[in-house]
Amino acid sequence: MSETTAIGIDIGGTGIKGAVVDLATGELLSDRVKLATPKGGRPKDIVETTRKLLETVSAGATDLPIGVCFPAVVKNGHTMSAANVSEDWIGLAAEDLFEKGLSRRIHFVNDADAAGYAESQFGAAKGEPGVVLLTTLGTGIGSALLNDGVLVPNTELGHLEIDGHDYETKAAYSAKEREDLSWEKWARRLQKYYTTLEALFSPDLFVVGGGVSKNHADFLPLLDLRTRIVPAVHRNNAGILGAAALAVKFPG
Numbered sequence: 001m002s003e004t005t006a007i008g009i010d011i012g013g014t015g016i017k018g019a020v021v022d023l024a025t026g027e028l029l030s031d032r033v034k035l036a037t038p039k040g041g042r043p044k045d046i047v048e049t050t051r052k053l054l055e056t057v058s059a060g061a062t063d064l065p066i067g068v069c070f071p072a073v074v075k076n077g078h079t080m081s082a083a084n085v086s087e088d089w090i091g092l093a094a095e096d097l098f099e100k101g102l103s104r105r106i107h108f109v110n111d112a113d114a115a116g117y118a119e120s121q122f123g124a125a126k127g128e129p130g131v132v133l134l135t136t137l138g139t140g141i142g143s144a145l146l147n148d149g150v151l152v153p154n155t156e157l158g159h160l161e162i163d164g165h166d167y168e169t170k171a172a173y174s175a176k177e178r179e180d181l182s183w184e185k186w187a188r189r190l191q192k193y194y195t196t197l198e199a200l201f202s203p204d205l206f207v208v209g210g211g212v213s214k215n216h217a218d219f220l221p222l223l224d225l226r227t228r229i230v231p232a233v234h235r236n237n238a239g240i241l242g243a244a245a246l247a248v249k250f251p252g
């Protein structure tokens with residue numbers, strides 16, 4: 001394997017996924033392994049599950065860079081928020097905890113930032129100049145802001161307050177499911193959300209990620225925006241790809 005090979009691990013509220021990635025092409029070089037996130041999402045349990053996953057994914061390749069992404073604000077290796085995971089993560093020296101638990105150096109980042117970086121390197125925003133805003137529509141809403149391919153981390157735009165609501169509680173895919181919203185009803189909320197983002201950032205391109213982006217034909221055409229809006233290419237693998245790519249970009 002060349003030095004353009006790294007391991008990406010994506011920690012989410014329901015699953016922890018990982019694979020070996022070829023960073024020259026953005027393709028997975030191993031099977032994508034997925035383990036269920038332990039109930040309660042507590043730090044010690046998540047680190048232990050990640051250790052098991054890494055054993056399977058790395059299959060003895062102990063020298064590859066490892067990137068781990070996580071659904072929280074990540075500042076200097078610390079997790080500073082916990083929107084859909086255990087509150088034990090708030091203020092935790094998470095990077096350190098993973099490094100001890102895995103007995104390996106890692107690079108630790110926000111999950112949407114990893115996904116946005118992956119789309120800018122290997123996907124829907126590849127070679128796109130200007131301001132690109134990726135949002136992931138899942139349990140919550142994650143955001144990644146890039147300007148000419150340079151990431152501004154931890155934007156957390158899923159928590160924009162609109163009409164008095166933390167708007168991910170209204171417009172995430174989980175809200176569609178929880179409230180059994182039709183595509184049309186959900187799209188009305190997305191319209192409000194993306195119009196607000198448009199007014200704040202005047203982006204050149206919106207990229208919509210998360211598992212539901214495979215159904216983009218059901219909701220993206222319902223939106224009326226000035227800004228081009230396209231589905232992500234890598235969807236559920238974007239976090240893995242981006243975490244791996246960022247581990248190589250920022251070694252040590």
Ligand code: BGC
Pocket residue numbers: 070071072073081083084110111112113136138139140141142143156158168
């Ligand atoms: C979290 C973000 C995360 C997003 C997607 C939000 O609730 O605050 O950090 O990126 O969910 O997982």
